[in-house]
Amino acid sequence: MATMESLIGLVNRIQRACTVLGDHGGEGMSLWEALPSVAVVGGQSSGKSSVLESVVGRDFLPRGSGIVTRRPLVLQLHKTDRGQTDYAEFLHAPKRKYTDFAAVRKEIQDETDRITGKSKQISNIPIHLSIYSPNVVNLTLIDLPGLTKVAVEGQPETIVEDIENMVRSYVEKPNSIILAISPANQDIATSDAIKLAREVDPSGDRTFGVLTKLDLMDKGTNALEVLEGRSYRLQHPWVGIVNRSQADINRNVDMIAARRKEREYFETSPEYGHLASKMGSEYLAKLLSQHLELVIRQRIPSIIALINKTIDELNAELDRIGRPIAVDSGAQLYTILELCRAFDRVFKEHLDGGRPGGDRIYGVFDHQLPAALKKLPLDRHLSLKNVQKVVSEADGYQPHLIAPEQGYRRLIDGSISYFKGPAEASVDAVHLVLKELVRKSIAATEELKRFPSLQADIANAANESLERFREESRRTVIRLVDMESSYLTAEFFRKLHLEPEKTPNSNPNNPNGHNADRYSDNHFRRIGSNVSAYIGMVCDTLKNTIPKAVVHCQVREAKRALLNNFYAQVGRREKEQLGAMLDEDPALMDKRTAIAKRLELYKSARDEIDAVAWK
Numbered sequence: 001m002a003t004m005e006s007l008i009g010l011v012n013r014i015q016r017a018c019t020v021l022g023d024h025g026g027e028g029m030s031l032w033e034a035l036p037s038v039a040v041v042g043g044q045s046s047g048k049s050s051v052l053e054s055v056v057g058r059d060f061l062p063r064g065s066g067i068v069t070r071r072p073l074v075l076q077l078h079k080t081d082r083g084q085t086d087y088a089e090f091l092h093a094p095k096r097k098y099t100d101f102a103a104v105r106k107e108i109q110d111e112t113d114r115i116t117g118k119s120k121q122i123s124n125i126p127i128h129l130s131i132y133s134p135n136v137v138n139l140t141l142i143d144l145p146g147l148t149k150v151a152v153e154g155q156p157e158t159i160v161e162d163i164e165n166m167v168r169s170y171v172e173k174p175n176s177i178i179l180a181i182s183p184a185n186q187d188i189a190t191s192d193a194i195k196l197a198r199e200v201d202p203s204g205d206r207t208f209g210v211l212t213k214l215d216l217m218d219k220g221t222n223a224l225e226v227l228e229g230r231s232y233r234l235q236h237p238w239v240g241i242v243n244r245s246q247a248d249i250n251r252n253v254d255m256i257a258a259r260r261k262e263r264e265y266f267e268t269s270p271e272y273g274h275l276a277s278k279m280g281s282e283y284l285a286k287l288l289s290q291h292l293e294l295v296i297r298q299r300i301p302s303i304i305a306l307i308n309k310t311i312d313e314l315n316a317e318l319d320r321i322g323r324p325i326a327v328d329s330g331a332q333l334y335t336i337l338e339l340c341r342a343f344d345r346v347f348k349e350h351l352d353g354g355r356p357g358g359d360r361i362y363g364v365f366d367h368q369l370p371a372a373l374k375k376l377p378l379d380r381h382l383s384l385k386n387v388q389k390v391v392s393e394a395d396g397y398q399p400h401l402i403a404p405e406q407g408y409r410r411l412i413d414g415s416i417s418y419f420k421g422p423a424e425a426s427v428d429a430v431h432l433v434l435k436e437l438v439r440k441s442i443a444a445t446e447e448l449k450r451f452p453s454l455q456a457d458i459a460n461a462a463n464e465s466l467e468r469f470r471e472e473s474r475r476t477v478i479r480l481v482d483m484e485s486s487y488l489t490a491e492f493f494r495k496l497h498l499e500p501e502k503t504p505n506s507n508p509n510n511p512n513g514h515n516a517d518r519y520s521d522n523h524f525r526r527i528g529s530n531v532s533a534y535i536g537m538v539c540d541t542l543k544n545t546i547p548k549a550v551v552h553c554q555v556r557e558a559k560r561a562l563l564n565n566f567y568a569q570v571g572r573r574e575k576e577q578l579g580a581m582l583d584e585d586p587a588l589m590d591k592r593t594a595i596a597k598r599l600e601l602y603k604s605a606r607d608e609i610d611a612v613a614w615k
Ligand SMILES: Nc1nc2c(ncn2[C@@H]2O[C@H](COP(=O)(O)OP(=O)(O)OP(=O)(O)O)[C@@H](O)[C@H]2O)c(=O)[nH]1
Pocket: 042, 043, 044, 045, 046, 047, 048, 049, 050, 051, 064, 066, 068, 069, 146, 212, 213, 214, 215, 216, 241, 242, 243, 244, 245, 246, 247, 249
């Protein structure tokens, strides 16, 4: 199994990757939350900064009155070889190596203000600081704002609660190790750190109690009750600390000297001498490092499980919203054509069956057209009165002698022209059905969902084609009707001619009578009924041929060549235009980017773990 250094280093690297990718807790189980870390909590002036600095062995934290720590500081300590110079690096400025720790302090302040402004607000976005030194142990600590009871001037009223919530959000995670700092010169029962720790970790499993300011206790009192675990029991032993006093700080007593002084304090202390080997900041650092390593070791299998599960979920999510599209124009063109074909497939399924809608075209031919034909005012046109009128007008001053050829013609032409209406109506009705099917097919094409621009382009192109097909279809059906007028079926009339005229008044012996008969009502009635019979025949023909023309010109063409023009246009387009056609919903693009980033994080974390596990 990996060494302690590599394990803590591993978690350090994953934590940094988390921060780079903006994963520092928040909603759901994040990788960050799965990683064990040490969170430092304490009331204001409890000595938090002092403890951190003495663990590091360097002065580098901002000081001042009021709430100085306003963003979490993720402090990663990396032990380097003896003799190396100490340096620090910020994740937000990875190129710069700080050897001057006063500059580190300044940068922490500046970087805090960069997010929170000078408003003294707080923010839960961490600052990442790595310190490389031979005098540290490998350890990651998160410095959090000090718990406070009152807002100071210039800070919003809510800050007390905001800080508590932020600190709680860190320490309530089951993977968080709590470093609870309490000053010895204060009743432990009133310690803010212990209060919060008790709340989130009642069993004391993951809380390390630290007692500072042992040197500041009233003469004649000591902290043995606390340090020996009698005042407040924790699973881990309490650690007492003596930090630099304010006077030491003012005198610039350096940290290494302070550590030595602290060691001497415990070794020579009459009260704590027996605990000396388990007291002090150096011991605390080692204790935490060992514990952190142990916890990481325990957690690795569940971290791997979380990573694998999340990678699967993210991949599935990416598949669902669609993978990113290629950037070169060839691939873009290919994608567009593929998407068009997907649409075309759905459209054909609608027409051919399998998906609903195509049957409505048959409905036009089977109901709408016959009903419209039936409603034509042919009876009125071929009424006795009208027949008489049309025939007489056609005859002019010279009445027809045998049969009113011109009259017939005019009556037939007049009747046939009525068919244009239903013929055009069928064309329009089918056009509407096809248009609706285009709309439905676009909506039903899964692959197109992410491309609103292309959806619109396809809809426009398809509708343009349908419009053309409609025009062609309209011309064709009108021509069919016109053809019926152009040439009449002579045979039909010849047959009529062979039938003897049977009229009640006719008297074959009286030629005058016959002549008079020619202009009787019956004569015209007969003409009317002859024309009506002929028109009936034409109607039957058109009832059959109009659907054929409509299907030929509109339906068949829609199936065959709905997007042909579009394909030709797309083929001529430039890269930018193709790219624009594949524009996606910006929200979706953002979502994909976010998922891709997280995926990258989890994959790199998996690689990191693999690399350590195989060492
Ligand atoms: N004598 C002595 N003074 C200490 C000890 N620990 C901290 N101090 C002093 O107490 C004051 C506050 O210490 P800090 O380390 O700044 O405490 P803090 O919790 O970080 O304070 P805030 O960041 O303001 O919340 C400083 O003047 C320290 O010098 C200690 O163990 N002994």
